[in-house]
Amino acid sequence: MSARHIASELSTLDISSVLFFLLAVGVVGAGIAVVTLRNIIHSAVAMMVCFGSLAGMYALLGAPIVAAAQVLIYLGAISVLILFAIMLTQAGDANLPAPFHRQLPIALVVALAITGIVGWAIVQTDWALATEAVGSGVETIAETLFTEFALPFEIISLLLLAAIIGAIYLARRPEEDERAN
C-alpha cells in the first residue's frame, strides 16, 4: 500500500473508511495505552476500549457473530476476570514499583522489528483479492461450526471444563489446601 493509495483512499472518503480509521485509532491507541500506563487498572480499562474497537472492526468486516462474541467474551468475561485478579492481588498503591524492565530498549527494538518485517511483507504483497469485504452471515458460520468444526467445538467444551477445574483448584485458599491434605 503506497502513499498514493492512501491519498486515493482519502480522496474517496466514505463512511466505512472513516469508521475504519476511527476504529483503527481506537485499537492502536488503546493498545499503546495498555502497555505504557503505570496504573494497572488504567491499563485494564484501556484494554477494554481496545476490545470494544476490535468488536467494531469485526462488524465492519461483516462478521456480526464474531463481534458479538468479542463483546460477550472479552469485554464481558475476560476483562472482568482480569479486573477481579487485579483487585485480589493489589498490594496497595503505596509504592508503585518501576513499570518497565531494564530490557525495555531491546524489547522495543525487537517488537519494532517484528512489526516492521510483517508490515513490510504486507505492503509488499500484491493482494489480488476482492476490494470489498464480504462477510459471513450467521447461517454460514453456524453451518461451518457444526459440520466442519464439530469436533473442535466438542473438544473446546472439554477444554473449558478442564480450565474451570484447574482454576478452582489453583485459586483455593491455603488453609483449605491443608485440610484437604
Place this chain on the structure above:
Amino acid sequence: MGIDGYLIVSALLFGIGAFGFMARRNAILMLISIELMFNAVNLSLVAFNAFLPDDSGGGAVFALMIMAVAAAEVTVGLALVIAIIRTRQTAEVDQYSDLKE
C-alpha cells in the same frame, strides 16, 4: 479499505502486545499483553475471512475457537498468577528467579 489496512492494524497490535509482554514488570500486565496478541491474530483471521473468496466462513469460526481457547487460557493463567503473587507477595516477574542458573 482493502485488506492491507486491517492487516497493518493487526500487525501493529501484535507488535504492541509483544512489546508489552517483554517490557512490563507486572505479571498481570503480561497476561493482558498476551490477550492483545490473541486479538491481533483474530483480527487478521476475520479480515482474511472477509476478503478471501471462500464462502464457508472458516476464518470467523476459527476466530471463535481462538476466543474460547483464550478464555480458558486466561482463566487458568490468572489462577496461576494469583497463586504466585500470593506466595511471593510481589507481582514483579523479575523477582521470580528461582530457576536462575
Place this chain on the structure above:
Amino acid sequence: MELLIALIPALPLAGFLFAVGVGPRLDRVPGHGHHGDHDAHGDHEAHEGDDHEPVDDSHFRSVPTEEEQRETSPHAGHADDLANAEGAAGVIPESLNDGIGQAGHVTPGAERPRYRSWVVPTVLVGIGWLISMWVFAQVVFAGQTYEVTVYEWIASGDFVINISFLVDELTAMLLLVVSSVGFLVHVYSIGYMDGDRGFWRFFAYLNLFMFSMLLLILGDNFLMLYVGWEAVGLCSYALIGFWYKKPSAAGAAKKAFVVNRVGDFGFGLGIMMIWVNLETLSFREVFAQIGTLDEGTITIIALLLFAGAVGKSAQFPLHVWLPDAMEGPTPVSALIHAATMVNAGVYLVARANPIFAEAPTAMWVVASIGVFTAIFAAAIALTQNDIKKVLAYSTVSQLAYMFFALGIGAWTAAIFHLVSHGFFKGLLFMGSGSVIHGAGGEQDMRFMGNLRAKMRWTYLTMIVGSLALAGIPIFAGFFSKDEILAEAFNRGYYVFYGVGVVVAFMTAFYTFRMIFMTFWGEWRGPAEVWRHVHESAGTMVAPLVILAVPTTLLGLILGIPPEEGLIHDWLDPIFHDVAHTGALPGSILAGYDSRGEEHHFELLGLGGLLLLVGAAVAVAGVALAYRWYVRQPDAPGRFVERIPLGFGPGMYRASANRYYVDDLYQLVWARGGVLASNALWWFDAKVIDGTVNGAGWLASKVGGGLRQVQTGRVENYGLGIAAGLAIVIFVYAAVVR
C-alpha cells in the same frame, strides 16, 4: 671336530652361568657391615668383629667412600686398586700374606675370607684355550677350514639366519689372540681382584665377555657378528662400570656404551643395506655377490660398516670412550681395551675386505682416519701422567695404524700388527696393573719412580713390552709396524708414510717416558707408601712372563722375511684376491697407482732402508726420552718454553686436555641434549598441555558465559523467543520472498 668348535664359545657361557648361579656362595668377603642377608652370600658363621652398619647392599660395596679414601691415602681417588679397601695405609702386614694374592683385608677377629669363585670360570676358559690352539693348528698348518651350523635361528620366509661358525685363517688368528690373552687375564685377575667384594661378579662378566667375543669372531654371517658385537659392548659397560658405586666409573661405562652405540647405529644400517640389496647376510654369499652392486652402494655400505669399526675400535671422532674406560679394573683394560674388543673393528674391516676392495673411496676414508687418529692420539699420550691413560691413547694410536694398513690395502700387515699388539699391549696393561698394585693404588707417574728396585719381574716384563711397542728391532712390534710403513711407502702413500714415521717416533718417546718415570729415578711418592711397595703375587706375574715370550719372538717367527713372512703364507687364502687393492689412486696423498706391481724385499735395497729408518726413529725416541727423563729432568720444560711464538705452553695444555674433544662433545651433545630436552619439555608442557588445558579453560569460560542466559526470568525468555521469531520471519521474508 664340529663339537669342539661349538664348545669354544659354549664353555665361557657355561662359566658365566655357573658364576652367576653358584659364584656368590663360593666367596666369603671381609666385613664392613657384612650382614647376614639372603643366602646368596651365605656363610652363617658368627660375625664378631664386624661392625653392623645399616647398609642395604653392602656386600656389593667394593669401593671405599671418598672420605675414607681421602683419609687414608694422600693419592687416593684412584680406587683402581681394590686391595686398598681400607686405604693405602691399611695394607696388610706381611704375616697375613699367604701368597695367593693380597689376602683379604680382614678386620681382626673376623673370619678369614676366601675367594673360590674363580675356579670354574678360569678352568673352563683354559679348556677353551686348549681347544682354540688345537683348532688354530689345524687351520693354519693343515689348511683346514671349518663351517659348523649349530642351530637354525631365524627362518622367516626368505630371511634365514643360522647360528653357525666359520673358522678360516683370519678367524684362527683372532682365536689365537683372544683365547690366549683371555685365559691369561683370567689367571691375572685371581690375584688382582683378590679382596674385592664383587669377585664372583667379575669372573662372571669376564666369561660372558669371552663368550661374546668368540661369538663375534666365529660367526659366519653379519647378524651373528652383530650379536657378538653388541654383546661385547654390553660386557664392556658392565666391566668398565664394575665399581658402579663410583660415579666416574659409572659415567665412563655410560660414555663407552653410548659412543659405541653411535657407531653401532651406522653398522646396523650397513647390515640392513646389505640385506636390502643382496637378500642375504652370510659372509660367503655376500662376498660372492657384492660385485653385482654399483660402486656407490658398495661405498655407502662399506662406510657404514666402518662407522661401527670407528666406534668399537675407538678411532677419531669416537675415540673418547677408551681413555675414560680406564676407570675399570686393569684386567679389563688389558683384555677388552688392548687385546680383544677393540680388535673387533679391525676384524670387521678385514673380514669384509671384498666389500671394501670394491670401494676405493671407502678405503681412502679408512686410511685417512687411521693416519689422523694415529698422530692425534700419540700427541695426547705425550703429556699424560696417568700410566693407564698413556697406554689407552697408545692403544688408540696403534689401532689407527691397523686401520691405516687396511685402508691402503696392506691387509696382512694389519692383521700381523693386530696379533702382535694384542700380546704386547696386554702385557703392558697387566704390567701397569702390577705397578699400581705395588705402588699402593697410585696411578699418577709423577708420584712413582725407582720401582725397578722393588719390582724386578714387573720391570723386566714391562721393558720387553715397551720395546715391542716402541718398535725396537727383534721385538714383535718392530716387524709388524715396519711392514705397515713399508707397504705405505711401496704403494706410494708418501704423506701417510711420513706421518707414520713421526708417530713411530712419538710412540717410542712416550712409551719410554712412561718407563723412565715409573721405574727409574727417585721415588717421588710418600715415604709411607715406599715402605710397602712390593712385587705382585705369582698369579699376577706369571701372565706377564708368559706374554713376554710372544712379544719377543712373534715378530721373528711370523715376520721374516719382511713382507713375505710366515704370516703372509697363513693369511694368503683370505686376502689373495684383494692384496693389491688400495685407496684412491691418483689422489695427492696416495701417490701413484701401485696396483699390479709386485715387489720383493731386498735387505740391501729399498726395503732394508725403510727398516733402518724405522729402527732409527724408534731408537731416537727412546734416546730422547732417556735424555729428558733420566738425565735432565728440566729439559722438557725448557723445550716447551723455547717453542717459537710462545705456542709451547698452549700446545702442552691442549695436549694434556686431550685437545678438548671431550669438552666439545660435553658441550654439544650433553649440554645440547639437555637444552634440546628442555626445549621439548617446554613445548610439551606449554604448547601441547597448554592447548589441552586451554580447551578445558575455554569450555569452562564459555560455559560460564553462556549460563548467564538462563536467568530464570520469564521476560528474558520471552525476549529471546520474540527475537528468534523476528529473525525467522526476516529470513523467511528476505530469502524465500
